[in-house]
Amino acid sequence: MGNKSSTIVNSITSPISNYFYGSNGGDLGEGADGEGVLVGRKLKANPFVRTRKSSEFYDEDGHVAHEFYIEIPGSKRRKMKAGMMRIYTNLKPQGEITLDPPRLRPELPIILCQV
Structure with missing residues (x-):
């Protein structure tokens, strides 16, 4: 078996x-x-993995974040609620970043636990 x-x-x-x-x-x-x-x-x-691709972006102002939002004001006349809208345009990826300290590869076939 x-x-x-x-x-x-x-x-x-x-x-x-x-x-x-x-x-x-x-x-x-x-x-x-x-x-x-x-x-x-x-x-x-x-x-060891020394660099990785970042999941953050730069906006036009140079701020770094995973997501960017703008506030949408509400209108009583149109009965529209205020809210947030995600921005997808004019964003540049951060690219490769160095890891300090280096990480181990996830597919490494060694057990690192000592009993």
Whole structure:
């Protein structure tokens, strides 16, 4: 019963670990402090993310925000309520921003919890 689920998990995680470590595999040796360490595996990809695309925008005045709104005044004659209207025009994306400190990639196949 557990054989099928192990096969599925291995097929899902193998391409990810091959992306980070290559397809040559590696042995699990014993480190100086008695913990298991990977021997013979070298990282192909960097496990850290140093930049990311920002989801914020600049408006004409140079302000930075995720969304911009203008206030719409109400009118008693037209029976129109006051409200807010989102602005979609004349916005420039902020672009790439650097992360300080760097983050770990979400697809990194290593468990970082020590029990």
